[in-house]
Amino acid sequence: MLRPILRQALVLAACALGLALPAPALAQRYAGPLFDAHLHYNEEAWMSEHPLDDALGRLKRAGVRAIVANSRPNDGTKSLAAAREQAAAAGLTVVPFVRLYRNRADYGSWFNDETIYEMVLRELAAGTAAGPYRGLGEFHLYDSANANGPVARKLMQLAQARDLAVLAHVDDDAIDKLMAHAPQARLIWAHTGIAGVPVERVRALLLKYPRLVGELSYRPGLTGAGGGLSDEWKALLSAHSERFVIGSDTWINARWAGYESLMADARRWLADLPEAAARRIAWDNGAGLFGLAPP
Numbered sequence: 640m641l642r643p644i645l646r647q648a649l650v651l652a653a654c655a656l657g658l659a660l661p662a663p664a665l666a667q668r669y670a671g672p673l674f675d676a677h678l679h680y681n682e683e684a685w686m687s688e689h690p691l692d693d694a695l696g697r698l699k700r701a702g703v704r705a706i707v708a709n710s711r712p713n714d715g716t717k718s719l720a721a722a723r724e725q726a727a728a729a730g731l732t733v734v735p736f737v738r739l740y741r742n743r744a745d746y747g748s749w750f751n752d753e754t755i756y757e758m759v760l761r762e763l764a765a766g767t768a769a770g771p772y773r774g775l776g777e778f779h780l781y782d783s784a785n786a787n788g789p790v791a792r793k794l795m796q797l798a799q800a801r802d803l804a805v806l807a808h809v810d811d812d813a814i815d816k817l818m819a820h821a822p823q824a825r826l827i828w829a830h831t832g833i834a835g836v837p838v839e840r841v842r843a844l845l846l847k848y849p850r851l852v853g854e855l856s857y858r859p860g861l862t863g864a865g866g867g868l869s870d871e872w873k874a875l876l877s878a879h880s881e882r883f884v885i886g887s888d889t890w891i892n893a894r895w896a897g898y899e900s901l902m903a904d905a906r907r908w909l910a911d912l913p914e915a916a917a918r919r920i921a922w923d924n925g926a927g928l929f930g931l932a933p934p
């Protein structure tokens with residue numbers, strides 16, 4: 640242990656040093672409401688570390704005012720939708736989507752599986768306590784050729800016919816294939832190309848499909864050192880700020896545990912955009928897709 644007088648001298652020296660150093664530049668942060676357009680409340684979350692109160696508390700503390708909820712199985716979304724009083728107290732709107740997966744095995748076969756299509760029809764008919772389902776997905780295609788699977792085609796056509804949005808984790812080739820099935824569908828491209836599809840290809844797809852929207856979780860190259868936007872993404876998001884949304888992708892419990900810092904990261908890079916563009920990507924575009932009132 641240090642003698643008291645020596646400790647006091649060290650404290651004084653530290654204070655003097657602190658005063659002498661310039662204050663570190665505080666990064667700007669977008670401070671408005673957030674619409675999380677890619678949220679899962681899977682059974683491993685609600686069955687263990689993140690029961691409903693915990694999950695809703697994290698959303699509230701992060702300033703998230705609406706979520707696209709899609710969960711494996713759909714019970715997680717239904718429990719969020721049924722928690723109407725708690726959601727209202729948290730100022731949260733739940734936009735439910737039908738997940739295509741009953742279990743992990745369904746990830747690799749849903750596009751050929753008629754029982755998935757039947758399950759989707761049953762879920763749509765039943766709806767949720769927060770109202771009808773507003774979309775389908777998230778679904779995954781690890782091989783874009785499976786975008787031509789019979790159930791993938793039928794689900795895209797169903798979404799178009801019923802004006803449901805679709806949240807799809809796919810590559811750029813699959814975007815073309817899915818849109819060929821249903822050119823008027825509202826497709827939300829989860830991660831906007833998680834394998835790092837070049838920005839110019841993203842731009843071309845946005846121009847080709849006016850109803851395509853890019854969701855930005857896990858997007859490689861979006862941010863650089865310090866958490867700010869990269870130059871090419873700053874240019875793309877500034878030019879097409881009406882075409883992007885943010886998401887958390889809480890696919891594992893670690894994403895729930897880090898939820899507030901994920902949203903803080905988004906607030907950091909959003910602040911690199913003009914204020915109106917940041918607000919569109921953070922809130923307005925998601926709210927507009929589903930007709931939500933301002934928070």
Ligand SMILES: [Zn+2]
Binds near residue numbers: 677679
């Ligand atoms: Zn996801």
